[in-house]
Amino acid sequence: MKTCAVIVAHPDDETLWAGGTILSNPEWNWFVISLCRKSDKNREPRFNQAMLKLNAQGVMGDLDDGPDQKPLNIQEVEQAILDLLPIPFYDLIITHSPQGEYTRHLRHEETSIAVVNLLESGKIITNDLWIFAYDDHKKTHFPMPIVEAPIFHKLSHKIWLEKYKIITDTYGFDTHSWEAQTTPKTEAFWQFKNSLEAKKRLIKK
Numbered sequence: 490m491k492t493c494a495v496i497v498a499h500p501d502d503e504t505l506w507a508g509g510t511i512l513s514n515p516e517w518n519w520f521v522i523s524l525c526r527k528s529d530k531n532r533e534p535r536f537n538q539a540m541l542k543l544n545a546q547g548v549m550g551d552l553d554d555g556p557d558q559k560p561l562n563i564q565e566v567e568q569a570i571l572d573l574l575p576i577p578f579y580d581l582i583i584t585h586s587p588q589g590e591y592t593r594h595l596r597h598e599e600t601s602i603a604v605v606n607l608l609e610s611g612k613i614i615t616n617d618l619w620i621f622a623y624d625d626h627k628k629t630h631f632p633m634p635i636v637e638a639p640i641f642h643k644l645s646h647k648i649w650l651e652k653y654k655i656i657t658d659t660y661g662f663d664t665h666s667w668e669a670q671t672t673p674k675t676e677a678f679w680q681f682k683n684s685l686e687a688k689k690r691l692i693k694k
Contacts, residue, residue, distance in 0.1 A: 491517040491580040494615075496570060496604055498524050498585065498596035500536035500549065501660050501668060506590060506621045507583050508652040509644040509676050511543045517581075519545035522573045524566065524600060525554035532660075539659045542651070548573050558595045566603035571612060582608075582615040583678065590623040591632045591671075608684035618687055619678035631670055634677035643675045 495503045495511070500523045503511070511519050521540060526532045527549035540547040550569045552561060584604045589597040601620065607613045622638035625631060634641060644652070653672050662668040681687040 492576075492578075493517050493519050493581040493583065494574065494579045495519065495521045495545075496524075496574075496582065496584040496600060497522065498552075498594070498600045499554070500526055500529075500532045500539065501656065501662075502585070502597070503545075503547075504539055504543070504652060504655045504660070505668065505672060506585075506623065507676060507678075508543065508655060509648050509673075510583075510642065510678075511545060512648050512651050513642075513644070515544050519543065520575065520579075521545050521547035522550070522570065523547065524550045524552045524569050524573075525596060527551040535660050539655050542655050542659055552596070554596060560595055561599055563599060563603055563606065566599050567607055567612075570600075570603055570607060574613065577612065578614045580615065581617045581619065582613070583619045584621070586620050586622065586679070588624075590621050591625040592628045605684050605687050609688070616682075618681040618684070620681070620687065622677040622679050623673065631667075632673070634673055634675045636677075638677040639680045640678040641675065642677070649674050 497503050503521045528551050550573050552569055585597040585601040587598055587601045622635040623632040624635055656662050656672050657669050
């Protein structure tokens with residue numbers, strides 16, 4: 490059994506960008522971290538229900554996620570991850586891209602950078618790092634999977650429908666919402682064996 494951690498900024502990110510992968514591998518031991526919205530009386534119970542649908546364990550943090558989107562100190566994000574992860578080692582860790590999945594959300598970018606920093610420092614360890622591979626080309630369309638990504642998995646209709654229902658029924662997004670219209674039918678990931686490889690390829694700062 491693989492131990493897998495999905496580290497995301499918001500409740501619903503895990504389902505939007507990797508829900509099909511989670512649902513397609515029920516034999517793996519999934520643990521999901523959402524770094525924001527623990528105090529949100531609407532999103533927190535919906536996140537817990539989504540974990541049941543995904544057959545995953547999950548926990549939420551409460552990093553600032555206000556509308557102003559002021560940058561967070563990366564060390565604060567790193568510490569939030571360490572506080573929420575029950576163990577330091579996973580066979581697989583999945584997280585955001587340093588460029589985010591769409592234009593643009595600082596918390597996605599900060600989460601990715603914090604995960605890579607923690608891997609580089611050895612505070613968390615994994616055999617395999619997958620980073621979401623989606624792009625909206627500066628808002629010219631809904632986020633779409635990047636075809637050049639090494640992991641490019643077209644979901645079965647059954648799996649996609651389960652994922653879509655978590656977005657619409659469990660999280661409560663209207664069928665005309667950005668989230669519902671975005672819900673990818675193909676999931677794509679960049680894959681790395683170590684943090685230095687990930688930094689060299691993806692972090693352009």
